[in-house]
Amino acid sequence: NRLMNEIILELYRQNYAISNLALFSESFYRRYGYENAIYEKMYKLNPAYLRFFKSVKEGKIVRGKWKDSDLKEAVIKLYQDKLNQNNQRNTVDREDWWWDRLDTYYPGRFICVYFDKNNQPAGYMFYRIRDREFRVKELYYKTPQAAKALLSIIASHSSSDLKYYVKMPESSLLGEFFPEQEGLKVQILPYMMTRIINVEQVLEALHLINTGKIKIEITDDEIVAENNGTWEIDQINKETKVRKTEKDPHYSGSLTNWTKVLLGHLTLKQAVRLGFIKEHHLVDNDFIKGEVSFYDYF
Numbered sequence: 359n360r361l362m363n364e365i366i367l368e369l370y371r372q373n374y375a376i377s378n379l380a381l382f383s384e385s386f387y388r389r390y391g392y393e394n395a396i397y398e399k400m401y402k403l404n405p406a407y408l409r410f411f412k413s414v415k416e417g418k419i420v421r422g423k424w425k426d427s428d429l430k431e432a433v434i435k436l437y438q439d440k441l442n443q444n445n446q447r448n449t450v451d452r453e454d455w456w457w458d459r460l461d462t463y464y465p466g467r468f469i470c471v472y473f474d475k476n477n478q479p480a481g482y483m484f485y486r487i488r489d490r491e492f493r494v495k496e497l498y499y500k501t502p503q504a505a506k507a508l509l510s511i512i513a514s515h516s517s518s519d520l521k522y523y524v525k526m527p528e529s530s531l532l533g534e535f536f537p538e539q540e541g542l543k544v545q546i547l548p549y550m551m552t553r554i555i556n557v558e559q560v561l562e563a564l565h566l567i568n569t570g571k572i573k574i575e576i577t578d579d580e581i582v583a584e585n586n587g588t589w590e591i592d593q594i595n596k597e598t599k600v601r602k603t604e605k606d607p608h609y610s611g612s613l614t615n616w617t618k619v620l621l622g623h624l625t626l627k628q629a630v631r632l633g634f635i636k637e638h639h640l641v642d643n644d645f646i647k648g649e650v651s652f653y654d655y656f
Contacts, residue, residue, distance in 0.1 A: 363390075366390060366581045367582065367584065368582060370556060373559075374555045374556065374604060375554075375555055375556050375559035375560055376448070376552055376554055376555055377392075377552070377555055378396065378550045378554065379392065379550065379551055380655060381550070384654045387388070387551050387553075388551075388614055390553065391554070391579060391581060391614060392551040392553040392617075393551060393552060393614040393615075393617040393618055393622065394488065394548045394618075395612070395618065395622040395650075396416065396549045396550035396551075396552060396564055396652045397528040397546050397548055397549055397650070398525055398526065398547050398549045398652070399525075399527065399532075399544060399545070399546055399547075400494065400525055400544070400545045401523065401524040401525075401526065401532060401533060401542060401543070402521070402522065402523055402542070402543035402544075403522035403524065403542065403641075404504055404541035405517065405520065405522060407536055407538060407541055407542065408509070408512060408516045408522070409513065410537050410538075411509040411510040411512070411535075412504055412513075413510055414472070414503075414506075414507045414611065416474070417473050417474045417480070418469050418472075418473050418477050419470055419471070419472050419473075419507055419508075419511060420470070420473065421469065421470045421511070422468070422469055423468065424457075424458075424461040424467075424568075426469070427626035429469050429471050429482075430457070432471045432479035432482065433469060433471060434452075434457065436479050436480075436500070437480070437498065439500075444648075445648040445649055446648050446650070447647050448552065448650050448652060449649075449650060449651045449653065450654045452654075453514060463493070463655070464486065464495060466486055466488070467484050467486045467495065468484070468485055469482065469484055469528075470483045470485070470508060470511050472499070472503075472504045472507040472508055474504070477620055479498035479502030480499065480504040481497075481498060481500060481501070481507065482497070482498055482508075483496065483498075483508045484496040484497075485512075486606065488528070489636055490517055490520055491511065491522075492518060492521070492522045492577065493519045493523045493525070494523065495525055496510070496653045496655065497525075497526060497530040497532070498651070502535070503537070505532065505535055506535060507590065507621050512524075512600070519637040525653065527650055527651045529649045529655045541630070548650065550652065551584070552617055552621050552622075553617070554585065554613060554617055556582075556584040556585070557579075557584075557589065557613075558600055560620055561589055561591055561598070561600045561620070562598055563598075564591075564620065564645050564646065564647065565593065565645070565646045566593035566598070566643050566644070566645060566646065567591070567645075568642060569593050569594065569595070569642075571590060571591065571592045572590075572591050572641050573591075573603060573607045573609075574588070574589055574591070574607055574608065574610045574611075574616065574642050575587070575610040575611070576589065576613055576616055577611070577612050577613070578612040578613055578614075579613040585613060588602065588603050588604070589601070589602060589603070590605070592644075606639075607638060608637070608638055608641045609628070609635050609636065609637055609638065609641075610635070610636045610638065611634060611635040611636060615629065615634040615635055617633070618634060619634075620645060625644055626645070627644065
């Protein structure tokens with residue numbers, strides 16, 4: 359208990375905005391302000407459904423290992439391009455050493471990169487085959503053609519003896535590429551818990567859907583007292599201004615419940631409907647949060 363308190367306070371002093379962790383017990387970490395905010399979508403594919411995906415006729419697919427410099431460069435470029443779109447939240451900005459560490463952590467994995475007709479990388483996939491399971495650990499595509507091309511690689515390994523799993527971000531629409539979907543098994547699974555370390559930093563990083571002000575009250579942060587209180591968020595064009603105020607809030611909730619809204623997948627209206635956030639005065643606004651593309655484990 360002392361250690362958790364000390365770590366969180368030290369993170370606040372060092373000006374960190376958030377903390378993510380892999381959990382062994384949700385209720386345990388919730389005591390320290392953590393809440394489920396990062397989910398993954400897991401597809402279990404029926405081998406018979408892979409017949410829909412044929413070898414590509416346009417562009418090419420290159421398969422190899424992380425030591426292949428051309429593939430490594432293509433994957434990093436695609437991943438970084440995604441981050442640079444500024445629509446990601448809580449997605450890891452991977453440095454070179456982290457990429458190499460992932461390859462060490464998941465030995466025996468293969469890389470596939472799809473290059474379009476202009477020889478530009480448009481999608482990549484990491485996968486391993488172990489214990490009669492074909493597991494895609496990470497898959498990203500910029501175009502529908504890239505998605506179908508990568509699915510064709512899975513199809514090229516089609517076997518009734520294998521079980522097929524594809525791990526994707528929660529917002530994934532990969533299943534839409536299957537002409538028949540009844541045999542697809544799709545699960546949304548909690549993956550990481552998040553703790554808001556510095557509320558002001560988090561609010562400054564978010565944008566509102568509509569121009570205007572919204573006042574939210576945050577309660578029950580028993581470790582970082584500075585996070586508690588009423589915060590006024592003022593959206594002026596694309597600039598977000600945040601300050602503490604003594605005015606009455608439009609909405610109130612605990613730090614963990616606000617985490618569901620600010621960094622999780624709940625909208626403000628959904629959180630009110632579920633009873634996580636109390637609405638004092640309706641405001642026609644909500645937070646733009648972007649997408650979580652979180653494949654990393656630590």
